[in-house]
Amino acid sequence: MTEARDYIERLKNRDQMAYRELIEEYSNKLLRIAYYIVKDQEMAEDIVQESLISIYKNIDGFRGDSQLSTWLTRVVINNAKRVVGKKRVINFFPLKDLLIKDHKPLPHEVVIKKEKEEVLKEILMSLPVKYKEVLVLYFYEELKIKEISEILDISESGIKSRLKRGKEKIRLEMERRALNL
Amino acid sequence: MKEKNHKGLEDLIKATLRDELISIEVDDGFIEKTLTISKGITPSTALERFLEREIAIPVSFAAIGCLLAIGLLVNTLLIPKELSHPKYEIRNLSSTITLISDSEGIIKGDQ
Numbered sequence A: 001m002t003e004a005r006d007y008i009e010r011l012k013n014r015d016q017m018a019y020r021e022l023i024e025e026y027s028n029k030l031l032r033i034a035y036y037i038v039k040d041q042e043m044a045e046d047i048v049q050e051s052l053i054s055i056y057k058n059i060d061g062f063r064g065d066s067q068l069s070t071w072l073t074r075v076v077i078n079n080a081k082r083v084v085g086k087k088r089v090i091n092f093f094p095l096k097d098l099l100i101k102d103h104k105p106l107p108h109e110v111v112i113k114k115e116k117e118e119v120l121k122e123i124l125m126s127l128p129v130k131y132k133e134v135l136v137l138y139f140y141e142e143l144k145i146k147e148i149s150e151i152l153d154i155s156e157s158g159i160k161s162r163l164k165r166g167k168e169k170i171r172l173e174m175e176r177r178a179l180n181l
Numbered sequence B: 001m002k003e004k005n006h007k008g009l010e011d012l013i014k015a016t017l018r019d020e021l022i023s024i025e026v027d028d029g030f031i032e033k034t035l036t037i038s039k040g041i042t043p044s045t046a047l048e049r050f051l052e053r054e055i056a057i058p059v060s061f062a063a064i065g066c067l068l069a070i071g072l073l074v075n076t077l078l079i080p081k082e083l084s085h086p087k088y089e090i091r092n093l094s095s096t097i098t099l100i101s102d103s104e105g106i107i108k109g110d111q
Helices: A002-012 A016-038 A041-061 A068-086 A108-125 A129-140 A145-152 A156-176 B002-021 B030-039 B046-052 B059-077
Strands: none
Touching (some): A002 A041, A016 A068, A016 A129, A016 B030, A041 A068, A108 A156, A129 B002
């Protein structure tokens, strides 16, 4: 706890080493969250960079009520949502990703599994942002409902309900495509 | 069975997200570029932070605002019940065409 407070103090004192540590530690994690929301790596990098600079600029206003990672994630998600809102992101899946790369005949079960994964990937990427942000924090970042609730500023019951609806949407879409789990 | 399906779906979501996102990484120059940009940034003042703060309007206030706006809109669309009568009557003062009926000998005016 004291360590975290000291670290924030160093950031507030514009310690370049502390800022470098922050970028090194969080860049990839934040980039993946932003990428999942905007579906474009270049755009996601811009969002993360903008967010990190904004954090640097406004660190004096950080009261320490929440964890630094919570604040960072919140800023990135808000910026990503703003970008998605401004620019309609096209659902784009390169054809090569949808084709099975190995042309050797595969056992039936492997083909089905592969197909299921590809379809799920497609469904996951095309979900509305309100489900995506919850799913990525819960399943990828493995955060607790309470932590997600703090990041997104939504009640815990709201998070649970979005998780449930998100999963339901995925399940129904898989069923529609005749892919049972 | 349903429980098993749920667990199966959750595991599949986890695995798919992991596979999809694991390869996403910042490029080599990202850290240096961000550090360089940040050096030229001046920290925001307390006033700037205050001005940038989002003001959250409670839903009830927003709802009241909407109702007032709708009320005003509807009010302007209503047909007024009583129209005030003009004080003076406008009469057609243009020259009237007068016809004389030969048979009846009555002068007929444009009425």
